[in-house]
Amino acid sequence: MKLIADNLRITKLDIQNAFKEQDPKPVQDLVKRCVAKGTWAIDVNTGPLGKLPEEGMAFFIRAVESVTDLPLLIDTSNPVAMRAGLEAANNRAIINGFSLEPRKLKEILPLAREFDVDIVGFLLYPDSRVPRDAAQRFEITLSLFEKAAAAGVAKERIIIDPVVPPLAWEDGIVQARAVLHVIHTLPDLMGFDVQTIAGVSNLTTGAGDIVKKALVEQNYVAMLASAGLSYALLDILNEQVVAAARTADILSRESLFSWGMVP
Amino acid sequence: MKLIADNLRITKLDIQNAFKEQDPKPVQDLVKRCVAKGTWAIDVNTGPLGKLPEEGMAFFIRAVESVTDLPLLIDTSNPVAMRAGLEAANNRAIINGFSLEPRKLKEILPLAREFDVDIVGFLLYPDSRVPRDAAQRFEITLSLFEKAAAAGVAKERIIIDPVVPPLAWEDGIVQARAVLHVIHTLPDLMGFDVQTIAGVSNLTTGAGDIVKKALVEQNYVAMLASAGLSYALLDILNEQVVAAARTADILSRESLFSWGMVP
Numbered sequence: 001m002k003l004i005a006d007n008l009r010i011t012k013l014d015i016q017n018a019f020k021e022q023d024p025k026p027v028q029d030l031v032k033r034c035v036a037k038g039t040w041a042i043d044v045n046t047g048p049l050g051k052l053p054e055e056g057m058a059f060f061i062r063a064v065e066s067v068t069d070l071p072l073l074i075d076t077s078n079p080v081a082m083r084a085g086l087e088a089a090n091n092r093a094i095i096n097g098f099s100l101e102p103r104k105l106k107e108i109l110p111l112a113r114e115f116d117v118d119i120v121g122f123l124l125y126p127d128s129r130v131p132r133d134a135a136q137r138f139e140i141t142l143s144l145f146e147k148a149a150a151a152g153v154a155k156e157r158i159i160i161d162p163v164v165p166p167l168a169w170e171d172g173i174v175q176a177r178a179v180l181h182v183i184h185t186l187p188d189l190m191g192f193d194v195q196t197i198a199g200v201s202n203l204t205t206g207a208g209d210i211v212k213k214a215l216v217e218q219n220y221v222a223m224l225a226s227a228g229l230s231y232a233l234l235d236i237l238n239e240q241v242v243a244a245a246r247t248a249d250i251l252s253r254e255s256l257f258s259w260g261m262v263p
Numbered sequence: 264m265k266l267i268a269d270n271l272r273i274t275k276l277d278i279q280n281a282f283k284e285q286d287p288k289p290v291q292d293l294v295k296r297c298v299a300k301g302t303w304a305i306d307v308n309t310g311p312l313g314k315l316p317e318e319g320m321a322f323f324i325r326a327v328e329s330v331t332d333l334p335l336l337i338d339t340s341n342p343v344a345m346r347a348g349l350e351a352a353n354n355r356a357i358i359n360g361f362s363l364e365p366r367k368l369k370e371i372l373p374l375a376r377e378f379d380v381d382i383v384g385f386l387l388y389p390d391s392r393v394p395r396d397a398a399q400r401f402e403i404t405l406s407l408f409e410k411a412a413a414a415g416v417a418k419e420r421i422i423i424d425p426v427v428p429p430l431a432w433e434d435g436i437v438q439a440r441a442v443l444h445v446i447h448t449l450p451d452l453m454g455f456d457v458q459t460i461a462g463v464s465n466l467t468t469g470a471g472d473i474v475k476k477a478l479v480e481q482n483y484v485a486m487l488a489s490a491g492l493s494y495a496l497l498d499i500l501n502e503q504v505v506a507a508a509r510t511a512d513i514l515s516r517e518s519l520f521s522w523g524m525v526p
Binding site for chain 1: 430431433435436437439440443470471472475478479481482483485486488489490506507510511513514515516517518519520522525526
């Protein structure tokens with residue numbers, strides 16, 4: 001299980017201000033801290049980037065690449081910004097991501113073939129509704145792979161994101177269990193080693209108590225690792241959750257163990 | 264997932280001394296501490312109890328029952344001590360346990376029927392060797408259920424213990440994964456809701472660093488809960504591991520969630 005920092009988001013005020021003032025330093029400082037914590041990649045969550053998607057995306061890619069050569073997940077729903085990111089990136093890029101939404105199928109999915117990169121596929125309905133159980137998620141997975149094949153994108157390029165629900169939802173736990181089941185079952189269902197990604201902190205969206213949040217996230221990340229998750233998107237600066245993720249990963253790989261491996 | 268204290272063991276020096284001096288106080292004090300932490304039951308690990316198994320077992324049962332009416336797991340390999348424990352116990356008793364070892368099949372398994380109690384069944388070969396993979400564990404499970412049926416013990420009475428390995432073993436991680444797989448798969452394989460138990464602290468046997476031990480145990484207990492474990496045998500006084508176990512249990516039950524449930 002590779003860990004990906006979800007820390008760089010335009011919804012954070014200091015990142016928003018850095019963007020407005022075209023000052024790369026706050027972005028660079030944040031990315032440096034994530035790199036120091038051993039993140040495998042940086043999710044660059046720019047949002048749709050409004051009226052200047054190309055210049056906006058180029059600012060973020062330049063700022064991040066000035067301090068790291070780690071892979072970047074380009075995280076925007078705007079196809080114009082996505083293309084700009086893929087063109088600007090010198091580091092390995094991953095598209096984050098597409099879904100059955102018609103515009104994304106038409107304008108984002110083909111970029112995976114054009115730029116020969118991996119692409120995250122969200123298990124959501126075309127209208128962005130969240131499926132209600134594992135069976136619906138399997139159906140959507142099959143549709144995503146069909147659409148990808150039709151667009152000339154190899155199945156090995158797809159990284160399935162089953163969309164971790166907030167526990168605060170009425171049936172949040174049921175959906176969180178369904179996500180684990182889907183991750184565990186997809187390789188058998190599809191007959192190959194399907195790549196999967198999950199956003200761990202989605203689970204605790206809206207929660208107040210940070211001690212409880214960390215406890216819940218560290219347990220769920222262990223379950224995700226045990227289910228065979230490929231990529232965990234998380235707050236790489238949360239030491240408790242990251243230590244749990246790394247330890248769970250050691251326990252989930254059937255390799256030699258030594259106590260020196262435990263963080 | 265119910266939590267069972269593994270704290271009362273005759274291998275601990277203070278408990279050994281209490282036994283030698285027939286002083287119930289150290290036993291009572293320890294049990295009170297476990298009860299205060301919300302344990303579901305007490306594992307009474309007396310060992311074989313040498314030359315006076317009946318008096319020895321009676322001492323422990325009396326001492327424990329003087330301070331709690333929680334269920335007791337009677338944890339001895341000596342059939343004479345086991346019978347004495349079942350006769351002495353007023354609290355609900357569970358036999359811990361039997362295996363395919365001929366003496367246990369002959370002298371311990373029938374006690375489950377005679378006393379109408381649940382019994383732990385270890386996934387071990389008749390010579391107490393540990394199986395090497397999940398398939399061997401499934402074969403042993405089938406044999407245990409056959410032997411139980413032949414002894415007139417209902418399958419619902421059997422609590423399967425897949426025997427958590429120390430990670431320090433050469434293939435410890437592989438075996439620890441096999442244990443999770445077995446717990447996850449047994450209900451489907453057997454066609455009913457098989458009860459399972461696992462000793463969490465076995466995993467870290469021999470490890471020195473208590474911070475790393477706790478980190479490993481808290482992750483593994485989350486994986487056990489996620490796999491559907493019925494009973495976790497653990498150090499109920501280890502707050503970090505217990506908080507993880509309780510949180511993992513909340514995340515594993517498909518029930519309503521509220522942040523107030525998280526410890």
